[in-house]
Amino acid sequence: MRGDHDGGEPRLHTDDAQTPQENGFEGTARLRAVDAPGGARLELELAPGAWPAGAQLVLRERDSGTQRRWPLPAAARRVELDLADRAPLAQWPGTWEPLVVVDDGDAAPSPLRADDGGRVRRARVLRDPTAVCRVRATAGDGLVALRIEALPELRRVDLAADALLTLSGELPTGATAAPAVALVATAQGSRGRVRGHAQLADGRFRAELDLRALLAAAPDDRRWDLALQVGGRSDRRALGMRRSGLSDPTRVVVYPERHIVAGDRERWMRPAISARQTLVVLAQGAPSQRPAPARPPHPEGRVVRPPRRGAQRAAVLILHVVRAVAFAVLRTVIGRRPHPRATAGARAPVRIVLMHAYGMGGTIRTALNLAGELAGEREVEVVSIKRAREDPVFDLPADVRLTALDDRRRRAPARPRAARLLRRLPSVRFHADDHAFRTSSPWTDLQFARWLRARGPGVLMTTRPGLNLMAARLAPRGVVTVGQEHMHLQAHAPGLQRELRRSYARLDALAVLTREDLRDYGELLASTPTRVVQITNAVPRLEGRRSELSNPVVLAAGRLTRQKGFDRLVRAFALVARRRPEWTLRIFGGGRDLELLQAMILDHDLHNNVFLMGPTEHLGRELAQASIFTLSSRFEGLPMVILEAMSKGLPVVSFDCPTGPAEVIDDGVDGLLVPDGDVAALAEAIVRLIDDEQERRRMGAAAWRKARDYDVAAIGRRWDALLDDLSGRSSAA
16 A cells, blocks of 8 residues: 655555544554555554544654655545655654644644553664655554664665774754764673774764774674664664665675784684675684685686696597497487478477577577567477476466476486486587587486477578588488577687588578678578578567666676676776776676686775666666666677667667677767677776766667667567578478
8 A cells, every 4th residue: 555646746556444434533543664565655544433524644754853744535534654654764753753744723632642652663664865764653652653764775885904894874854863873782692892993964974883893892703783873872773785776685795805813812704784685794613714715817818727638638639430330220220211391471480499498598589589579370399308496497488388398307207227328428429619519418418409400391490500411410310400600600619610610511501690790601502502691689678777887887797607797897897997086897607717706806906886676577667777788798699688688779889809899889879889898998988988978878868769670570570581491491492
């Protein structure tokens, strides 16, 4: 229940009472905060009876006398009030007395009495874009009152080498400005307390605490809760990150740690965000108990791997021989026997094969997007080589069937003993230089071969090199094979390039994303019957509104691997943060370089500015909260995420890497391109858009218009034309 505002008095949503009062007003009431997202709301319930006609609720601040009013509908017993209808939450701190005023001339306001004997109710935390407040309904002398206290919001947490913890942030003080402020650390186990220095001025606070004092006061405690004491000693308010915009600060905010020594005691101590989104200090064991680093980082962000020894090279050669023999057997089993031709005039069914359709990634998202568009006039099946989760991350389009060949869920149906054995061995057909090789096995090879053998006529569309090669070598005659290449030719290892040259000639068509790819793959397959075509990916329809370009947030997204170049982006943002410390960078995605990147963030003292957000199922919403998108990849195909960012009206800053960014970004019009690998130039371009809001908005508008050129309907028509042409040519053969 919520107040609605249409330019006049806000309307109150109410529950009608059965017996309205007619004469005067008397009654008891409950007044409590409603814990609901996105609103600062109160619930007021009269017991017994209902509001008299012409009544108004008045909230009067006890010290200042400020009043805020709501009309109370007659014959109603319970209402919910939206505080934001009267003032931003930052203007509410204080003690408010609820009164009911009846419009009958000189009648005095009627205070409300508590209906529960004065019991203090549990405090709630309300928030809006202006502040976070703790709200508690109390009942002094039996009269209802509402205590609203502003909670401190952290902006920076710094931990010096000498163990001095420095905190700064905001505390809208409103009517409760207090001359006495201190930082209080409370040990969770012993309840011991340590006080630190704090200052509060103009709604901002700064506080300091020596972590050695914590160790000296309670050496065995593992956690300390930090709060700002405002006024009296009993008024302690937990420090937190409740308005940061981070979906899960507990997970994504990582602060540095220090080795703390106090006398003969020592601990590793670090600040952290708790499950309640409040600041705590955690203490861990002595240095001798700490594990060594898991792997040595490369200066450019790569993991150092030792060179192969002679025995390893021999093992690899034997493996290739075994794989070749096994593949010959597999091909004999499946054969290349022809299937019956498709019915004349009917559009051929399409089967789109992904490694893991249940997972997350740009290729998965765009493949499902295409499947949904093609399903309008033809049968479409999405085939997932493996399945490791219950439900797909992305919604499956209507009228699209999803098939999984290797179900790896814990609750999956029982598999034969051979499956358990074959899953432990390396694939005999999936190319070893394809990154998906490590998740393949002879069991997935066999399941894919069996599935292929059972297919009737139609189009087989595969989505990465390893799958393209298997389709080219194993697909029965009469099945149209279309490979998709999402990466440019030179990004593939030399051994994989040689195999592409041999086997892609057996495909009916190869679809690439960029003009440069069209040229390179066209030259590679010039003497073959394979048709090479350029069809860009369509922009999926993402949730969330268009960005207002007002939040101080730069966003990047992709797998946390060397290819995406986030190590370069962290170094660039270190330069940005020195000049514009109020701006933050959010990197969405998961991957094997998580620990390496987190170490880089701490090494560059960027824990207040750069956040590894993890994977998200709601990229559209997150893009709408940002003001700039940046791409730092070392190489790409056509980076779909650029178009997704543009669809939310974000200007893009990108390295001019091979390939793709230059084909999407019109430099100076809808984004900025900088020389590939020039970290300083990337930082300068980001600062340029930070400082020039007018240019940022002009480029954002142009980016939004460009994204419409990649509408799924237009891209779907190009695919339909290609598939119809290939199917007709195949049937006539």
